[in-house]
Amino acid sequence: MTAPTNDALLAEVRAWLSTHWDRATMEGPCSVSRSPERTAFLEKVVAAGWAVPTWPAEWHGRSLPVEQARLIERAFAEVGAPGAGQDRLNLWVNTAFTYARPEFKAKIVPALLTDSVGMCLLYSEPGAGSDLAAVRTRADRQGDHFVVNGQKVWTSYAATADYGMLLARTDWDVPKHRGLSFFFLPMKQPGIEVRPLRQITDEAQFNEVFITDAVVSADNLLGELNGGWKVLQTGLAYERSLMGEDARGPRSGAPNPEGDSALIELAREAGRLGDPAMRQDIARVTSYRVLNRLNTARAKADLAQGTSSSIMSLGKLAMSRILHEEARLRTALLGAESLLEGPEHPRAEDANFLTLNAYFTSIGGGTDQIQRNIIAERVLGLPKEIEVDRDVPFRQVRSGTVPRKPA
Numbered sequence: 001m002t003a004p005t006n007d008a009l010l011a012e013v014r015a016w017l018s019t020h021w022d023r024a025t026m027e028g029p030c031s032v033s034r035s036p037e038r039t040a041f042l043e044k045v046v047a048a049g050w051a052v053p054t055w056p057a058e059w060h061g062r063s064l065p066v067e068q069a070r071l072i073e074r075a076f077a078e079v080g081a082p083g084a085g086q087d088r089l090n091l092w093v094n095t096a097f098t099y100a101r102p103e104f105k106a107k108i109v110p111a112l113l114t115d116s117v118g119m120c121l122l123y124s125e126p127g128a129g130s131d132l133a134a135v136r137t138r139a140d141r142q143g144d145h146f147v148v149n150g151q152k153v154w155t156s157y158a159a160t161a162d163y164g165m166l167l168a169r170t171d172w173d174v175p176k177h178r179g180l181s182f183f184f185l186p187m188k189q190p191g192i193e194v195r196p197l198r199q200i201t202d203e204a205q206f207n208e209v210f211i212t213d214a215v216v217s218a219d220n221l222l223g224e225l226n227g228g229w230k231v232l233q234t235g236l237a238y239e240r241s242l243m244g245e246d247a248r249g250p251r252s253g254a255p256n257p258e259g260d261s262a263l264i265e266l267a268r269e270a271g272r273l274g275d276p277a278m279r280q281d282i283a284r285v286t287s288y289r290v291l292n293r294l295n296t297a298r299a300k301a302d303l304a305q306g307t308s309s310s311i312m313s314l315g316k317l318a319m320s321r322i323l324h325e326e327a328r329l330r331t332a333l334l335g336a337e338s339l340l341e342g343p344e345h346p347r348a349e350d351a352n353f354l355t356l357n358a359y360f361t362s363i364g365g366g367t368d369q370i371q372r373n374i375i376a377e378r379v380l381g382l383p384k385e386i387e388v389d390r391d392v393p394f395r396q397v398r399s400g401t402v403p404r405k406p407a
């Protein structure tokens with residue numbers, strides 16, 4: 001089938017939106033994750049082929065080129081409608097689409113596209129964060145399923161998740177990167193205990209997850225047995241791309257999450273719009289934002305070609321720097337007012353929240369230092385960091401804890 005012209009495609013998507021989307025009544029309920037209204041609308045988006053337009057028709061797409069898929073995304077964004085651009089933005093569905101086995105893929109892909117299942121990432125452990133190849137949660141094969149034992153930590157949204165994307169060790173006799181497998185682990189089962197943790201922002205999305213004899217079907221394995229490291233790289237690339245592109249704005253929901261014009265407004269209110277040093281600081285952080293947008297577009301083009309681009313690391317690192325710098329400038333502009341708290345001081349609340357929440361981007365999804373290592377090695381071609389345990393069978397790597405084998 002030949003691709004439509006851009007004009008014909010835009011006319012089609014806009015006509016579809018005007019029939020199915022009423023911003024005034026639908027935007028509120030559809031912005032709530034997994035609300036019935038959102039799922040009902042997303043089902044229509046998926047059926048129309050707008051959710052993942054670059055995918056083939058048998059997978060809810062239209063086999064369109066990336067540039068046309070972005071036109072659809074922009075048309076949805078113009079009217080505030082959700083659901084488009086998932087072939088670029090939905091880390092869960094892209095990982096499942098690339099690596100899930102046929103039967104499980106047929107079940108999970110529509111559920112993920114319609115936001116009808118909750119998800120979490122079961123990667124980090126008390127002894128494995130930056131070095132994810134060191135995970136010690138184990139998955140032991142027993143017939144047609146695996147039995148999982150171990151502990152994960154910093155697991156965002158585990159309490160509401162139906163599935164966790166799990167990285168677990170399936171072979172202890174090979175070096176650390178080669179004995180890992182990747183699963184969609186059902187979270188609502190007796191062997192999984194989720195304990196909430198409170199974050200620096202006083203929110204509690206984080207959790208510890210204790211896994212004792214939990215069961216996962218062999219059908220839920222993504223990629224090859226012991227090939228989990230490769231699957232993880234795809235998942236991480238999507239995660240870093242998202243974190244490099246976007247970040248939470250002020251908790252108050254104040255408009256302008258982009259930050260730069262909020263800074264100009266604050267400078268005006270503080271009478272410092274004429275201050276050359278402040279003007280330079282605001283110009284610098286605004287330039288970072290613009291450069292990062294361009295760089296992110298380049299990284300996404302790479303990802304669309306199937307490359308898990310190291311440029312994602314550059315974007316994520318840049319966003320971390322932008323968020324910390326914007327928060328610092330907000331605080332400087334408010335001066336002593338930034339010491340205040342409470343709803344009657346919304347400017348200070350926003351500045352303080354943004355200061356604390358900037359760490360989400362500089363730690364989550366791999367720390368700034370780790371992104372620098374990746375850029376050094378994979379973009380700049382500098383020598384690899386020394387890793388003494390890289391080629392040692394994992395069983396021989398020294399560590400304090402080894403999860404128990406299943407009963």
Ligand SMILES: Cc1cc2nc3c(=O)[nH]c(=O)nc-3n(C[C@H](O)[C@H](O)[C@H](O)COP(=O)(O)OP(=O)(O)OC[C@H]3O[C@@H](n4cnc5c(N)ncnc54)[C@H](O)[C@@H]3O)c2cc1C
Nearest residue numbers: 121122123124129130154155156360363364365366367369
């Ligand atoms: C907001 C948020 C959400 C998160 N959500 C999830 C989630 O949903 N699921 C999940 O699995 N994890 C999640 N994490 C965990 C996150 O991925 C880890 O915290 C992160 O990868 C760092 O691991 P760590 O905490 O074990 O620190 P460590 O790896 O112990 O690192 C400690 C310090 O040492 C530095 N360091 C470590 N190794 C190197 C090195 N080789 N070179 C230079 N410096 C190094 C690090 O940069 C860091 O400063 C989340 C974290 C945050 C902050």
